[in-house]
Amino acid sequence: MWYFKKSQYPASLLSDNPNVCEFGRPEASFPFTDCNQALFGPQTIVINLSFCGDWADAPGLYNAGGCPGKCADYVANTPEAYKYSSFNIRSLRVYNK
DSSP states (O other): OOOOOTTOOOGGGGSSSOOGGGSOSOSOOOOOSSOOGGGOOOOOOOOOOOSSHHHHTSTTHHHHTTOOSOHHHHHHHOGGGGTTOOOOOOOOOOOOO
């Protein structure tokens, strides 16, 4: 698995035949070694849009910005604050060996 900043992705990434040699070291690798591949069925990709997460909901950090209470409470109790929220994912590609 690789992650690239918007301004730093390899040129071949957007082609139909990407050159993984120019991607550099992956953020994560999950090679099958002694695993029985027959035990694995179809997989699902989950995009977790955690509004607070470990970082933003850390004690004192949310309040340091002048916000009262806890981040998770604000998110849960003020859905109107996210009425116009949107996320833009330019590309999500899955390649098979």
